[in-house]
Amino acid sequence: xxxxxxxxAFFCSCERLFRPDIWFKPVGVLSNNDGCFISRTRELKALxxxxxxxxxxxxxxxxxxxxxxxxxxxxxxxxxxxxVTGMLKEIxxxxxxxxxxxxxxxxDHMETGQLEGWAIELRARIFQEVGVPVSIGIARTxxxxxxxxxxxxxxxxxxxxxxxxLDSEEREEIALKEFPVEDLWGVGRKSSxxxxxxxIYTAWQLKHESNYHKIQxxxxxxxxxIQDELKGLSCFPIELQxxxxxxxxxxxxxxxxxxxxxxxxxxxxxxxxxxxxKLRLQKSSCSYxxxxxxTSPFHNxxxxxxxxxxxxxxxxxxxxxxxHAAWLALEQHFEAGPAYAKAGIGLYDxxxxxxxxxxxxxxxxxxxxxxxMKKMDQVNARDGEGTLRSFACGGAKKSWAVRHDKRxxxxxxxxxxxxxxx
Amino acid sequence: xxxxxxxxxxxxxxxxxxFGVMEDHAESVQSLDEHFVKNPKSxxxxxxxxxxxxxxxxxxxxxxxxxxxxxxxxxxxVAVYExxxxxxxxxxxxxxxxxxxxxxxxSSIYFEDEQELVVWGVVTGIVRSLRx
Numbered sequence: 001x002x003x004x005x006x007x008x009a010f011f012c013s014c015e016r017l018f019r020p021d022i023w024f025k026p027v028g029v030l031s032n033n034d035g036c037f038i039s040r041t042r043e044l045k046a047l048x049x050x051x052x053x054x055x056x057x058x059x060x061x062x063x064x065x066x067x068x069x070x071x072x073x074x075x076x077x078x079x080x081x082x083x084v085t086g087m088l089k090e091i092x093x094x095x096x097x098x099x100x101x102x103x104x105x106x107x108d109h110m111e112t113g114q115l116e117g118w119a120i121e122l123r124a125r126i127f128q129e130v131g132v133p134v135s136i137g138i139a140r141t142x143x144x145x146x147x148x149x150x151x152x153x154x155x156x157x158x159x160x161x162x163x164x165x166l167d168s169e170e171r172e173e174i175a176l177k178e179f180p181v182e183d184l185w186g187v188g189r190k191s192s193x194x195x196x197x198x199x200i201y202t203a204w205q206l207k208h209e210s211n212y213h214k215i216q217x218x219x220x221x222x223x224x225x226i227q228d229e230l231k232g233l234s235c236f237p238i239e240l241q242x243x244x245x246x247x248x249x250x251x252x253x254x255x256x257x258x259x260x261x262x263x264x265x266x267x268x269x270x271x272x273x274x275x276x277x278k279l280r281l282q283k284s285s286c287s288y289x290x291x292x293x294x295t296s297p298f299h300n301x302x303x304x305x306x307x308x309x310x311x312x313x314x315x316x317x318x319x320x321x322x323x324h325a326a327w328l329a330l331e332q333h334f335e336a337g338p339a340y341a342k343a344g345i346g347l348y349d350x351x352x353x354x355x356x357x358x359x360x361x362x363x364x365x366x367x368x369x370x371x372x373m374k375k376m377d378q379v380n381a382r383d384g385e386g387t388l389r390s391f392a393c394g395g396a397k398k399s400w401a402v403r404h405d406k407r408x409x410x411x412x413x414x415x416x417x418x419x420x421x422x
Numbered sequence: 423x424x425x426x427x428x429x430x431x432x433x434x435x436x437x438x439x440x441f442g443v444m445e446d447h448a449e450s451v452q453s454l455d456e457h458f459v460k461n462p463k464s465x466x467x468x469x470x471x472x473x474x475x476x477x478x479x480x481x482x483x484x485x486x487x488x489x490x491x492x493x494x495x496x497x498x499x500v501a502v503y504e505x506x507x508x509x510x511x512x513x514x515x516x517x518x519x520x521x522x523x524x525x526x527x528x529s530s531i532y533f534e535d536e537q538e539l540v541v542w543g544v545v546t547g548i549v550r551s552l553r554x
Contacts, residue, residue, distance in 0.1 A: 018468075020540070021505030083463040129464035129490040411466075418469040421485060421500055421509045 001115065001167070002238070003105045004137045004145040005088060005122075007081075008153065008162070010101035011039035013132040014080045015070050015408055018419035026067045030055055033255050033403045034071050042156070071404030079412040083130045091122070096238045104142060106238050112167055119163045139166040142236045143229035146185035147203065151175060169232075176204035176230065186226050187219070194218045207231055244282045244350070250275040251344020255403045257296065258340045261331070264293060268330055269323045269392035271345045274385075276319040277377055279347055285315035285365075288349035289325040291333070296341035304340075308333040314364045315351055318373060321365075322347065323392050384414065458547045464490035466543065468500060468507070474528040475509055479548060485509065486547035493541045502540040503531060509545065 007013060011029040016022055026043035030036065036052050037044075047065055049058050055069065062069055081100045088095050094106035110118065119136045126134050137149030144166055152164035166172045182192035184203055195218065200206050207230040209215055215223045225235035250271040258264050268291060279286055292307035308329035316322065326345050376388045386393070409417035459465045470483040478498070479485070485500070493499050495514040500507050501521060510521035510531065519539055521531040533539045 018507065020502040020507060020542075086463045129461070131489060415467075415484075418467055418484065419507065420471050421468045421507045422472045422474070 001107055001109055001138055001140060002142055002145040002234075003107055003119075004142070004149045005084070005103050005105065005126075006135045006137075006149050006153075007084065007101040008133045008135055009039050009041045010081070010132065011070075011072065011077055012041045012044075014077050015068070015073070017080070017131045018411055022068045026065060027070070028062070028067060029070045029072055030406070031072060033253055034405060035253075038072065069406055071407040073404075073408050073410075075413050076408065076411060080130060080132060084126060084132065084134070087126060087130065094238050094240065096240060104145065104238055115165045115167050116160065116163065119165060120159070123162055133162065135162045135164075137164050137166075139172070140232040141229040141234045142238075143185050143226055144172065144232070147175060147179055147183075150179075150183060172232070173204065176207055177202055179203040181206055184226060184230075186222060191219050191223065203230060244284060244352075245278075246350060247346055247348045248275045248278050248286075248350070249344060249346040250278075251292070251342065253342045254340070255401060257299075258343075259336070259338070261334050261336070264330060264334065264340060264343060265327055265392070266394040267343055268326050268345055269390055269394070270386075271343070272323045272326050273319050273389055273393055275345060275347050276317060276322050276373075277380070279350070280317050280353075280373060280377060283353045284350040285317045285353045286322065286347040286350050287312045287315040288347070289322055289329065290346040290348060291326050291329040291343070292346075293330070293340045293343035295338045299339070299341065301338070304335065304338040306333040306335065309348075315349075316365050317353055318365050318369050319376075319390055320392075323390055327392075458486050458549075459488075460546070461488055461490045464488055464543075465546075467549075470509060474523040474525050476525045478524045479509060480550060482550075484549040485545050486549065487543035488546045489543040491544040491546060493544050498545040500542040500545060502542055507542055512541070 009027070012027040015027055015029065026047060027041045028037050028044045028049065029039040031038045034055060036054050037049060038052070040049055040051065044067060047061060047067070049061070077100060085095065085097050085103050088103050088105050092105045092107055096104040098104055115138050119138060123134055123136055126132065135149050135152040137145045137147070137152050139145045139148045148164040148166045152162050155161050155163065166175055179202055181187060181195050181200055181203055182189070184206070187195070195206065198214065198218065200209060206215070206227055209227070212224060215227055219226070228235050252267070252271065254267070258267065288309060288311055290307060290309045292305070294305040295301070295303055297303055310325040310329045312321065312325055379388045380386065409419070411417060411419050465486060465488045468485045468487050470479050470485055471481050473481065487500050493512055495512065497512050498509065499512045500509055503521070508521070510523060513520040513522050518532055518534040519536055523530065
């Protein structure tokens with residue numbers, strides 16, 4: 001059976017962990033630069049605040065209702081997330097961490113009725129030991145488990161709170177009949193419109209649509225796979241290994257637009273540093289660097305968007321070489337005048353670090369450079385991001401830096417901001 | 423310039439007496455983490471403040487709190503009281519639960535119904551730096 005464990009309003013739940021004073025208050029977490037809501041508790045949803053809604057639109061409503069608003073504190077969320085997935089890995093050796101707040105696990109089949117008890121216990125254990133509430137959906141396939149989880153989320157009280165088990169065909173049939181086709185995993189907005197035009201409104205109708213050709217034509221092969229999964233035939237197996245990323249990007253909107261080349265260079269160097277750290281973490285090297293930057297589409301004046309690429313002599317994972325390449329691309333395409341609102345870089349054409357092809361004129365990364373990068377990553381992991389960085393990233397004070405005025409303390413990293421007990 | 427990688431460590435070879443013995447009897451380094459954090463997934467570090475738990479717990483002490491440990495009578499716990507995390511000794515009585523301060527100048531907190539009390543975690547260790 002496939003189990004989907006999904007943390008409820010995950011970022012908000014993390015914010016609540018050390019703050020009993022906000023356990024029963026509406027809580028929301030904002031994206032970078034305190035722009036839009038990316039996580040909302042049930043209480044906040046009830047106030048009508050939508051996912052992705054800009055904060056400024058509902059600021060007054062939030063203040064009036066004592067909504068606790070936080071800037072995203074991602075180091076806190078990843079720490080809690082790894083605790084939850086660590087617990088799941090103790091239960092089963094077949095765990096797929098699907099996202100920061102969701103994981104699929106595969107378990108052996110149990111006798112009818114036993115799964116509920118197992119799920120109730122798991123849910124209680126995660127809440128007790130890590131401190132965040134989860135929903136658990138159990139069914140024969142991933143698509144069905146996802147559907148079961150959506151049902152589990154709606155059970156907010158009682159013995160089976162946060163749990164939904166579809167362990168018989170009758171249960172599946174009942175669940176599918178009430179389930180809107182647009183809420184199915186893998187069915188996007190466009191696909192659901194096509195289905196509705198063809199008279200298919202529920203998951204049940206999709207499951208029992210016998211004209212396979214029609215489904216394939218509307219939703220391509222993936223649609224057929226979703227249909228099979230609804231019938232209990234597994235098409236999307238548990239993926240145990242997260243494959244290496246084929247390319248790595250880092251981009252950001254600035255808190256205030258940038259106009260000078262120097263400012264943009266600092267920002268780009270900073271993006272390169274972040275991306276290179278990820279590159280080394282997955283033991284890859286890169287031989288193609290891209291830079292892009294643009295003005296705001298909401299701003300008066302002409303929309304300017306630029307991009308440039310540089311091919312490296314040989315693959316590298318040295319932050320300094322990547323910054324150098326990104327700056328070359330930036331200088332080639334920079335145009336003074338416009339106020340740039342967003343920029344980013346991309347590392348492409350990745351290969352394994354030990355499979356680097358050397359060229360005659362370039363010997364690739366030297367042992368001492370590799371060691372320097374390794375030490376830099378170790379120090380930054382221990383003392384916080386950016387403790388050691390290229391001078392190209394500029395000083396500590398950045399006019400364009402991400403705004404996070406409402407960020408909670410670094411409860412779980414470093415020693416200066418531990419949660420307090422009295 | 424080439425530097426030697428840190429991975430280059432001279433290893434014991436066949437002829438050396440003492441080195442060979444040491445290799446056979448190698449044991450892992452003593453780790454405080456390993457000793458005090460039995461359940462990393464459910465363990466959190468909290469900073470103590472105030473004087474209510476003197477002389478056992480000082481202000482600024484780091485409390486090692488394990489949420490997976492089942493609270494029993496007479497244990498030091500972190501509990502929730504009026505929206506705050508408080509550190510107290512848990513006393514289970516037939517008449518209800520008492521949260522006792524170690525410092526007699528502070529009064530106890532009583533719960534008649536155990537359902538009303540939320541124990542956030544159990545304090546399994548105290549870390550205090552004596553450095554001036």
